[in-house]
Amino acid sequence: MERARVSFTFDGRRVEGVDGEPVAISLLAAGRRTLSRSFRFHRPRGLMCSTGQCGWCECEVDGRPSVRTCRVPVREGMVVRGEHAWPSVERDLLRVLDLGSRFVPPTFYHHRFLRPRVLRKWYLDVIRWFGGRGRLGDGSSVDRGSRRVRQDAPDVLVVGGGAGGLSAAIAAAEAGARVVVLEAEAAPAPAGSAGDGDLLALAPAGLGVEVRFSTVATGWYSGVVTAVDGESIWEIRPRAVVAALGSYELVPAVPGSDRPGVIGARLAARLLAEHRVLPGERAVLVGDGMELTAVGAAFREAGAAVMGPIPTTALQEVGGRGAVAWVVYRGDQGAARRESADVVVFGDRTPNLDLVIAAGGRVGWVDGRLAAQTDPDGRTSASGLFAVGDMASPDPEATAEAARRAGRAAAAFAGQALGAQEQADRGRPSAVAATHATRVTRTGDPPRSPTDGQPPKPGSPHAVLCFCEDVRGWEIQAERAAGYADPELVKRRTGALTGPCQGKYCLSAITCAFNDGNVATTSTGDVLLPTGRPPLRPLRLGDLVVEDPT
Amino acid sequence: MTRGALAAFLAPTDMPATAEVVIVGGGIGGLAIARELLAHGMRDLVIVERGYPGSGATGRNVARIRAMQLTEALTHVARACQDKYDRMGDELDFNVLFYRLGYAWVLYETEELERMRDIVAMHHRIGVRSALLSPDDTLRRLPVLRGGDPVVGAVLNDDAIVHHDAVVWAHLEHLAGSPVRLLAGTTVRAIEVGDHGVEAVETDRGRIETRAVVNAAGGWSGELNDLARVVAPNRPLRREVLVTAPLRRSIDAAITFYRPTEGWFNQTLRGEVVMGVVDPHEPNGVDQSSTAAFLQRTASLVTRKAPALADATVIRQWAGMYDVSPDHLPLVGPTRQLDGWWQANGWSGRGMLLAPYLAELLATRMTTGATPDRLEMFDPDRFDPAATAAGHEQDYYARYGAR
Numbered sequence: 016m017e018r019a020r021v022s023f024t025f026d027g028r029r030v031e032g033v034d035g036e037p038v039a040i041s042l043l044a045a046g047r048r049t050l051s052r053s054f055r056f057h058r059p060r061g062l063m064c065s066t067g068q069c070g071w072c073e074c075e076v077d078g079r080p081s082v083r084t085c086r087v088p089v090r091e092g093m094v095v096r097g098e099h100a101w102p103s104v105e106r107d108l109l110r111v112l113d114l115g116s117r118f119v120p121p122t123f124y125h126h127r128f129l130r131p132r133v134l135r136k137w138y139l140d141v142i143r144w145f146g147g148r149g150r151l152g153d154g155s156s157v158d159r160g161s162r163r164v165r166q167d168a169p170d171v172l173v174v175g176g177g178a179g180g181l182s183a184a185i186a187a188a189e190a191g192a193r194v195v196v197l198e199a200e201a202a203p204a205p206a207g208s209a210g211d212g213d214l215l216a217l218a219p220a221g222l223g224v225e226v227r228f229s230t231v232a233t234g235w236y237s238g239v240v241t242a243v244d245g246e247s248i249w250e251i252r253p254r255a256v257v258a259a260l261g262s263y264e265l266v267p268a269v270p271g272s273d274r275p276g277v278i279g280a281r282l283a284a285r286l287l288a289e290h291r292v293l294p295g296e297r298a299v300l301v302g303d304g305m306e307l308t309a310v311g312a313a314f315r316e317a318g319a320a321v322m323g324p325i326p327t328t329a330l331q332e333v334g335g336r337g338a339v340a341w342v343v344y345r346g347d348q349g350a351a352r353r354e355s356a357d358v359v360v361f362g363d364r365t366p367n368l369d370l371v372i373a374a375g376g377r378v379g380w381v382d383g384r385l386a387a388q389t390d391p392d393g394r395t396s397a398s399g400l401f402a403v404g405d406m407a408s409p410d411p412e413a414t415a416e417a418a419r420r421a422g423r424a425a426a427a428f429a430g431q432a433l434g435a436q437e438q439a440d441r442g443r444p445s446a447v448a449a450t451h452a453t454r455v456t457r458t459g460d461p462p463r464s465p466t467d468g469q470p471p472k473p474g475s476p477h478a479v480l481c482f483c484e485d486v487r488g489w490e491i492q493a494e495r496a497a498g499y500a501d502p503e504l505v506k507r508r509t510g511a512l513t514g515p516c517q518g519k520y521c522l523s524a525i526t527c528a529f530n531d532g533n534v535a536t537t538s539t540g541d542v543l544l545p546t547g548r549p550p551l552r553p554l555r556l557g558d559l560v561v562e563d564p565t
Numbered sequence: 566m567t568r569g570a571l572a573a574f575l576a577p578t579d580m581p582a583t584a585e586v587v588i589v590g591g592g593i594g595g596l597a598i599a600r601e602l603l604a605h606g607m608r609d610l611v612i613v614e615r616g617y618p619g620s621g622a623t624g625r626n627v628a629r630i631r632a633m634q635l636t637e638a639l640t641h642v643a644r645a646c647q648d649k650y651d652r653m654g655d656e657l658d659f660n661v662l663f664y665r666l667g668y669a670w671v672l673y674e675t676e677e678l679e680r681m682r683d684i685v686a687m688h689h690r691i692g693v694r695s696a697l698l699s700p701d702d703t704l705r706r707l708p709v710l711r712g713g714d715p716v717v718g719a720v721l722n723d724d725a726i727v728h729h730d731a732v733v734w735a736h737l738e739h740l741a742g743s744p745v746r747l748l749a750g751t752t753v754r755a756i757e758v759g760d761h762g763v764e765a766v767e768t769d770r771g772r773i774e775t776r777a778v779v780n781a782a783g784g785w786s787g788e789l790n791d792l793a794r795v796v797a798p799n800r801p802l803r804r805e806v807l808v809t810a811p812l813r814r815s816i817d818a819a820i821t822f823y824r825p826t827e828g829w830f831n832q833t834l835r836g837e838v839v840m841g842v843v844d845p846h847e848p849n850g851v852d853q854s855s856t857a858a859f860l861q862r863t864a865s866l867v868t869r870k871a872p873a874l875a876d877a878t879v880i881r882q883w884a885g886m887y888d889v890s891p892d893h894l895p896l897v898g899p900t901r902q903l904d905g906w907w908q909a910n911g912w913s914g915r916g917m918l919l920a921p922y923l924a925e926l927l928a929t930r931m932t933t934g935a936t937p938d939r940l941e942m943f944d945p946d947r948f949d950p951a952a953t954a955a956g957h958e959q960d961y962y963a964r965y966g967a968r
Contacts (some may be wrong), residue, residue, distance in 0.1 A: 032874060081810055122731075124660055124662070124663070125660045125734065125735070126658075126659070128660055129654045129660050135663075136664070139834060141742050143664075146814075147813035147815075147835070148810065148812075148813065148836060149876075150812070150815065151709070151813070151873050152876060153708070153711060153714045154873030155711075155872075157866050157872050157873060157876050158875065159872060234857055236853055236854070236855065236856055236857045239857065248857075250857060259760070391840065454759045494749065496572070496573065497570075498573070498574065498741075499575070500572070501617045501749075504617055507619075507624065508734075513881065514880075515878070517881065548855070548881040548882060550879065553771055554878060555869070555877070556865070556868055556876030556879060558864075559863075559865070560880070561864075563863075564858070564866065565858050
């Protein structure tokens with residue numbers, strides 16, 4: 016069925032879109048590739064992940080600041096504005112800051128702007144003017160209706176309703192556990208993609224699995240998992256947790272890879288299949304991942320020229336004046352070659368470690384990827400927390416079996432916890448019995464998976480690694496060389512990991528750059544990571560308002 | 566500072582066997598004391614820090630540098646503290662981003678307004694130019710409060726913020742290349758005491774003989790006092806903070822409201838809004854974990870006062886330790902309980918403001934033996950050793966203003 020076309024404005028110009036599709040996709044289809052400007056150097060950014068996580072598509076929407084437009088359905092008459100740019104995100108004159116960026120390390124102002132003294136306040140006024148992002152409205156029309164706080168205490172909580180999460184959930188339920196699954200999307204993922212909604216339909220009837228769609232896990236607080244679903248704030252006290260959060264796009268660490276037109280393979284597939292939007296006429300495919308092959312075929316079918324896939328390590332630069340115009344890569348003979356392109360699709364992904372890090376679980380380099388350290392049953396070093404891998408792996412059946420094992424192990428853990436509690440309850444008056452004898456907490460006794468522990472080679476020192484703060488590889492190295500050798504100090508010095516994507520898109524690259532040639536592990540062989548800070552996702556304050564706060 | 570000096574300072578290879586003074590705590594307190602003792606000519610100084618420099622409350626606070634206080638004695642001191650920060654850039658040749666953002670106590674109860682009239686009169690008497698604003702002027706000056714709970718007024722002063730991490734870096738780069746040694750990642754295990762007082766500090770990396778120890782351990786000062794069998798009434802108390810994604814300049818003062826509920830928010834130079842609402846039932850004890858209840862409490866109350874902030878998104882939250890004394894004033898100076906034991910703790914949430922200046926006074930006391938006038942009110946022996954801070958946390962400011 017053809018959906019109605021709607022018109023809205025972007026930076027004052029009229030744009031047409033299909034009613035209900037994400038704003039960012041309407042803009043891309045209309046040829047508007049630059050949607051935002053980076054915080055420090057006003058580098059152009061466009062739609063990249065389309066899952067509401069990278070933040071490159073943030074715009075002001077109907078007066079609300081910094082809205083991730085890939086998650087907002089377009090409506091007739093919407094007013095969308097670019098932020099942090101003058102006069103517009105497309106032609107932002109402040110991009111001159113990027114030209115001098117090589118002379119401006121993140122702490123440059125600590126050695127400047129002291130003299131003359133009379134100008135000291137004025138300097139900081141100017142810095143303040145350059146800072147900021149979204150405009151705060153006048154508060155007259157904000158939504159701050161109260162949310163209901165709801166509690167739950169399933170035996171096993173599975174976070175993530177993709178194929179891995181559902182496999183684990185079904186296995187845990189078959190083992191007798193009451194299972195709740197949190198899934199951020201509104202509906203099961205289509206069959207055959209990374210998620211597989213058909214799994215539940217195939218499962219035996221009467222299983223104790225409850226899937227809560229449109230419910231986003233927002234935090235881990237000493238074993239309590241919080242979540243929001245638009246109406247309620249959930250406080251869930253499970254006996255065991257399975258993290259099945261999949262993965263994030265791993266942007267190639269080369270100069271220019273943050274340009275508009277560099278997109279993840281899953282977004283490319285969605286654009287072509289669901290939205291019938293062709294993101295470019297000349298596509299270069301980079302890296303691996305099973306989605307990439309399918310994307311290449313879809314591009315060709317749509318009439319686009321396709322090159323690649325080339326290995327990620329062969330890619331040297333993504334060039335252009337704003338959006339992608341060419342790539343430089345190392346050819347078979349080792350010589351650098353230049354190829355014109357208007358879209359670069361990359362397939363590399365990196366495990367989503369949000370929950371594992373929040374819970375204090377150990378992570379390490381596994382096959383060159385920063386991943387949770389688990390035993391064969393998916394057990395992490397955080398007691399009661401299990402992790403299952405991204406199903407978009409070369410061998411989905413092996414990962415599905417691993418997920419089922421983790422589900423069974425989680426159910427067994429929950430059963431032990433229950434048994435321990437029942438024993439405890441029998442031994443004392445019920446009025447003072449603890450609700451949960453065993454809560455999910457961090458312990459000091461980690462199972463370890465065999466890991467080679469070796470980080471991959473860090474990317475180009477001139478590549479932007481942390482996109483929120485425009486931190487480049489050389490800046491990480493420079494701080495370390497200066498003596499700020501603790502990752503927490505590097506984080507504070509550069510701002511890496513502290514931006515609105517909360518480190519989701521730079522943790523791997525920053526850790527890799529920091530580890531390069533450095534003994535960046537603790538005496539027990541752990542990778543040194545800065546402290547994880549909740550919440551797991553950016554949360555609008557208005558969505559956290561409750562009637563009767565404690 | 567020469568190239569490489571900082572790296573050598575932050576990662577020393579050898580462990581000193583003796584020191585004239587061992588400073589325990591590498592936060593703003595310990596670093597400032599090292600700086601001032603160095604300025605007074607002492608050279609053989611060792612700072613012992615359990616984590617990395619600034620890893621305690623120093624790296625977790627929002628660095629509001631407020632001269633206007635609720636009592637005359639403290640306002641005198643706080644003004645000197647603010648001046649110290651104003652000079653810090655020149656003295657350390659490092660821009661700590663001292664910025665006069667402005668500071669407002671926003672009032673919601675008529676009774677509070679009456680109390681503030683007296684306090685503003687006191688400010689004017691001693692030369693602090695605070696202003697009592699009408700409700701209309703409050704909303705004109707702070708439009709973020711429009712549409713929120715009705716205000717009865719505000720006390721506004723030209724107070725400042727600084728970059729808390731930059732203050733740490735400024736001190737590190739100043740101390741690097743000096744004879745001062747910093748032992749990061751080093752934990753104190755025991756304090757050896759003899760007939761004539763302190764004799765040595767035993768750490769997990771070795772023993773340091775010394776006749777003087779400064780307890781600048783913040784929320785952990787109680788644990789350290791216990792090792793020396795020194796009794797002090799301080800109690801650690803968790804405070805939580807959240808920060809939003811950056812917004813364009815829209816809040817032109819650091820705001821605090823505290824009756825009937827205590828909360829605060831302000832915008833950093835980068836545009837993020839930091840905020841918090843205090844849990845009046847927070848128990849004593851060291852606990853740096855974050856809570857979900859804090860997010861809900863802060864979102865609910867702050868957006869009631871400033872509805873526009875409902876559209877801001879929180880991207881990070883954390884917690885840090887206050888080291889609270891019964892009268893909410895720090896303990897700075899020697900104690901009669903143990904020769905060679907110097908207190909520089911109990912900052913009660915004012916360490917960032919007070920420490921650099923009080924460190925200067927403490928260094929004078931340590932090197933000359935004479936007690937500067939302004940140090941007297943912080944005498945660690947002013948408490949009955951058996952006294953505790955219990956019962957004072959319920960209304961932080963009530964006690965603070967009662968003196």
